[in-house]
Amino acid sequence: MKKILLDENDIPTSWYNIQADMPHPLDPPLNPKTYEPMRPEELNVIFPMELIRQEVSQERWIPIPEEVREIYRMWRPSPLYRAERLEKALKTPAKIYYKWEGVSPPGSHKPNSAVPQVYYNMKEGIERIATETGAGQWGSALSFSAKLFELQCRVYMVKCSYDQKPYRRVMMENWGAEVYASPSDQTNVGKEIQQKMPDTSGSLGIAISEAVEDAATHDNTNYALGSVLNHVVLHQSIIGLEMKKQFEQIDEYPDIILGCVGGGSNFAGASFPFLMDKIQGKKPDLRAISVEPLSCPTLTKGQFRYDFGDNVGLTPLLKMYTLGHNFVPAAIHAGGLRYHGDSPLLSRLTKEGYMEAVAYHQKEVFDAALLFAKTEGFVVAPEAAHAVKAAIDFALMAKRDNEEKTIVFANSGHGHFDLSAYDLYHQNKIQDYEYPEQLINQAMAELPTF
Numbered sequence: 001m002k003k004i005l006l007d008e009n010d011i012p013t014s015w016y017n018i019q020a021d022m023p024h025p026l027d028p029p030l031n032p033k034t035y036e037p038m039r040p041e042e043l044n045v046i047f048p049m050e051l052i053r054q055e056v057s058q059e060r061w062i063p064i065p066e067e068v069r070e071i072y073r074m075w076r077p078s079p080l081y082r083a084e085r086l087e088k089a090l091k092t093p094a095k096i097y098y099k100w101e102g103v104s105p106p107g108s109h110k111p112n113s114a115v116p117q118v119y120y121n122m123k124e125g126i127e128r129i130a131t132e133t134g135a136g137q138w139g140s141a142l143s144f145s146a147k148l149f150e151l152q153c154r155v156y157m158v159k160c161s162y163d164q165k166p167y168r169r170v171m172m173e174n175w176g177a178e179v180y181a182s183p184s185d186q187t188n189v190g191k192e193i194q195q196k197m198p199d200t201s202g203s204l205g206i207a208i209s210e211a212v213e214d215a216a217t218h219d220n221t222n223y224a225l226g227s228v229l230n231h232v233v234l235h236q237s238i239i240g241l242e243m244k245k246q247f248e249q250i251d252e253y254p255d256i257i258l259g260c261v262g263g264g265s266n267f268a269g270a271s272f273p274f275l276m277d278k279i280q281g282k283k284p285d286l287r288a289i290s291v292e293p294l295s296c297p298t299l300t301k302g303q304f305r306y307d308f309g310d311n312v313g314l315t316p317l318l319k320m321y322t323l324g325h326n327f328v329p330a331a332i333h334a335g336g337l338r339y340h341g342d343s344p345l346l347s348r349l350t351k352e353g354y355m356e357a358v359a360y361h362q363k364e365v366f367d368a369a370l371l372f373a374k375t376e377g378f379v380v381a382p383e384a385a386h387a388v389k390a391a392i393d394f395a396l397m398a399k400r401d402n403e404e405k406t407i408v409f410a411n412s413g414h415g416h417f418d419l420s421a422y423d424l425y426h427q428n429k430i431q432d433y434e435y436p437e438q439l440i441n442q443a444m445a446e447l448p449t450f
């Protein structure tokens with residue numbers, strides 16, 4: 001079978017919360033000023049109560065509101081494909097599957113969380129929502145979702161993407177959002193940085209600081225984050241829950257699950273429903289492997305410790321793998337993977353050995369994306385191409401060892417707004433960049449100690 005499809009009625013009715021099954025509980029987020037554990041009410045300045053409840057919930061299943069399921073129907077359940085033509089090209093005995101999230105209107109997995117986030121804000125009377133976007137995928141997903149519930153949407157878009165990806169901005173504007181290049185003149189943080197560093201190309205950390213300030217200083221406005229946090233990972237579990245049903249339908253179970261990791265939401269969402277089986281001892285041999293760029297090697301070279309989520313130190317401190325909040329990543333094309341930290345849940349499971357991580361160079365990742373386009377047809381986002389590269393690698397290892405492994409990867413989105421990067425690839429201008437150990441140590445030395 002080429003693609004395994006589910007009926008609309010098979011859209012899960014609850015999200016899966018791995019906190020119920022964590023071998024050890026998470027360390028609490030800390031107040032950025034006092035370093036004391038945050039009280040939920042403190043977060044209420046920028047988040048609705050329901051999302052704060054989900055952030056700390058220990059319930060295994062959290063019901064998906066019917067209004068949200070209704071919107072999910074626009075593109076869910078998403079297809080699970082068997083990559084037969086890629087398998088043939090590799091001459092591998094492995095079976096390769098991919099869960100395709102490029103079918104959503106904004107083109108990635110991100111609306112899986114943007115839709116419920118806007119919904120809960122709307123329910124609690126919020127009229128306007130502020131966020132940041134790097135590559136433009138999260139900003140698009142939030143703009144789309146805000147329009148569906150008639151909230152205003154303000155997006156701080158990292159300056160280099162704003163300049164390089166005008167079409168992502170236009171897409172957000174099509175859904176009615178206001179988009180500013182960050183650092184902007186709309187916030188105090190932005191104005192200060194503009195003064196200090198007039199030539200800066202911006203960073204995700206700076207844009208987060210701007211959006212958080214915007215939300216904290218407007219009563220009718222909340223902030224929304226597209227990855228990292230537990231409630232985002234929770235919403236993304238819809239990916240893995242559907243995958244489980246799809247594998248049941250063909251009477252299979254994966255040996256290896258792969259996904260690219262920026263903040264960890266698509267891969268955590270795809271893998272956690274399977275990791276539940278591993279943690280519970282039902283599938284001890286299952287391997288869940290995060291894939292990241294060597295230019296931003298958070299899991300493979302970072303440290304597991306408390307750090308801020310943004311550059312300025314406005315957000316709570318989270319215990320996670322981090323390269324340091326002052327880390328300035330190289331301008332690689334997988335913009336969505338240029339974040340210094342990672343989901344605390346995914347970090348913890350990696351630290352405890354339930355998950356693994358690998359890292360690749362940019363050029364080999366594009367090679368893989370091209371082979372994928374030429375066999376399977378889809379032009380994937382440079383972020384998703386990291387998962388493609390790993391799937392190819394593991395399929396070739398299976399060939400070497402003559403093993404019939406079942407490999408599945410989360411294919412997080414399409415690359416239709418990344419064609420200028422593909423153009424550079426064709427001109428042989430894609431450069432590799434490995435983040436130097438020395439700079440990592442330098443950024444680490446600037447982390448809070450207590």
Ligand SMILES: *Cc1c(COP(=O)(O)O)cnc(C)c1O
Nearest residue numbers: 137227262263264265266336413
């Ligand atoms: C944002 C994005 C990512 C990275 O974010 P995660 O939270 O790690 O999933 C990966 N792929 C695509 C297509 C994205 O838009």
